[in-house]
Amino acid sequence: MGEVSVDLAQHRYTIHINAGGINRAGSLMNALPLGKKALIVTDENVGPLYAGTLADNLVAAGYQPEVLTVAAGEASKSMDTANIVFTQAIRMGLDRKSAIIALGGGVVGDLAGFTAATYLRGVPFIQVPTTLLAQVDSSVGGKTAVNHSLGKNLIGCFYQPSLVVIDPEVLNTLPERELKAGLAEVVKYGVIADRNFFAYLAANAEALLKRSPAILANVIETCCQLKAQVVAEDERETSLRMILNLGHTIGHAVEAAGGYSEYSHGEAVAIGMHAAAIVSRKLDMCAPEDMEGLKTLLGRLGLPLKAPGYQPEELMRYLARDKKVVSGEVSWILMTSIGQVKIIRGVPGEAVMAALAEIT
Numbered sequence: 001m002g003e004v005s006v007d008l009a010q011h012r013y014t015i016h017i018n019a020g021g022i023n024r025a026g027s028l029m030n031a032l033p034l035g036k037k038a039l040i041v042t043d044e045n046v047g048p049l050y051a052g053t054l055a056d057n058l059v060a061a062g063y064q065p066e067v068l069t070v071a072a073g074e075a076s077k078s079m080d081t082a083n084i085v086f087t088q089a090i091r092m093g094l095d096r097k098s099a100i101i102a103l104g105g106g107v108v109g110d111l112a113g114f115t116a117a118t119y120l121r122g123v124p125f126i127q128v129p130t131t132l133l134a135q136v137d138s139s140v141g142g143k144t145a146v147n148h149s150l151g152k153n154l155i156g157c158f159y160q161p162s163l164v165v166i167d168p169e170v171l172n173t174l175p176e177r178e179l180k181a182g183l184a185e186v187v188k189y190g191v192i193a194d195r196n197f198f199a200y201l202a203a204n205a206e207a208l209l210k211r212s213p214a215i216l217a218n219v220i221e222t223c224c225q226l227k228a229q230v231v232a233e234d235e236r237e238t239s240l241r242m243i244l245n246l247g248h249t250i251g252h253a254v255e256a257a258g259g260y261s262e263y264s265h266g267e268a269v270a271i272g273m274h275a276a277a278i279v280s281r282k283l284d285m286c287a288p289e290d291m292e293g294l295k296t297l298l299g300r301l302g303l304p305l306k307a308p309g310y311q312p313e314e315l316m317r318y319l320a321r322d323k324k325v326v327s328g329e330v331s332w333i334l335m336t337s338i339g340q341v342k343i344i345r346g347v348p349g350e351a352v353m354a355a356l357a358e359i360t
């Protein structure tokens with residue numbers, strides 16, 4: 001199947017997309033300058049399904065892996081859980097050539113990436129993403145983080161993986177709600193960068209929900225390519241990379257206000273993209289049919305558009321702590337048409353409040 005290269009100024013790595021790819025992880029790792037010890041970080045849902053297969057494959061390739069299983073869910077993106085990973089790494093005697101491997105969704109990826117970046121000031125990091133969301137987005141680009149009670153992803157660093165191994169077959173066991181959550185980030189790529197891709201998603205919405213292997217593989221590869229291009233141009237999110245945050249300004253506020261349990265990340269991003277489209281309309285930046293097109297596709301994919309019962313004022317308080325705030329001003333990612341967005345500062349508070357009122 002596919003290979004996507006991520007070419008950064010200081011670092012280059014390959015994303016391998018192959019059905020059954022989990023069984024090739026060891027041989028792919030053998031092409032890297034790694035020590036024999038490796039720590040696989042996974043969660044309590046993914047571990048029983050795939051950790052044994054991955055560990056056996058690594059043993060066959062000459063590695064000595066150990067598996068650490070954390071609780072499933074956003075609560076594991078915490079300093080407490082990071083500390084459990086550090087303790088295991090120290091107990092195992094991982095050195096600067098030993099890999100930390102994330103086997104799981106975005107939660108495990110962000111957590112394991114953060115520990116790989118900071119343990120011994122950085123050890124090799126490998127992503128084996130098992131949710132659609134992680135395969136199309138979080139395993140690529142090197143954003144790692146844990147949450148703080150005052151906001152999402154507030155503690156973290158940029159730390160690129162050395163290798164990404166994507167096996168679309170593992171999506172067969174993914175719960176339907178998680179599949180849909182991943183589709184929210186997929187739609188994001190169409191809106192920010194590729195009108196034709198958006199049209200392809202609309203034409204194949206039912207096939208995606210039915211997990212057509214061919215369509216899913218194509219979607220995963222396209223998203224990885226689009227993300228790799230953006231990250232190669234602006235690894236540290238000084239400008240262009242902010243577009244990957246479409247829907248996240250309000251999405252992260254919704255996630256945090258719901259205690260990271262009511263809406264998953266992908267669902268909150270769908271609500272946030274809808275809100276961003278409303279703001280774009282209020283500023284007359286996009287046509288009504290662009291906003292309607294986005295709403296329709298998100299709806300067809302079974303994603304939420306609103307967070308009823310949430311308080312606009314509370315969401316506003318979370319917005320003030322967004323990472324894109326500079327000198328008290330949020331940078332908004334707003335749609336000018338499907339396939340094109342702009343980074344806008346100084347959006348009037350009334351337009352934001354009006355959008356928040358519409359989605360709550």
Ligand SMILES: NC(=O)c1ccc[n+]([C@@H]2O[C@H](COP(=O)([O-])OP(=O)(O)OC[C@H]3O[C@@H](n4cnc5c(N)ncnc54)[C@H](O)[C@@H]3O)[C@@H](O)[C@H]2O)c1
Nearest residue numbers: 045072073105106107130131133137138143170173174265
């Ligand atoms: N670093 C980035 O660039 C980036 C990008 C997007 C999202 N994120 C982060 O990713 C997180 C969300 O990731 P997610 O949506 O993957 O959630 P997740 O990691 O919580 O996984 C969702 C659920 O699916 C289960 N699961 C995973 N793979 C499975 C499989 N193959 N079969 C059965 N069950 C499986 C998990 O155990 C979990 O219960 C958020 O914390 C978000 O902030 C990071």
Ligand SMILES: O=C(O)C(=O)C[C@@H](O)[C@H](O)[C@H](O)COP(=O)(O)O
Nearest residue numbers: 137141143152153241244245248323
């Ligand atoms: O890779 C990026 O850049 C992104 O913004 C991808 C997002 O989908 C992802 O949710 C990311 O973790 C958000 O980052 P943050 O900087 O807003 O915390």
Ligand SMILES: [Zn+2]
Nearest residue numbers: 185248265269
């Ligand atoms: Zn996201």
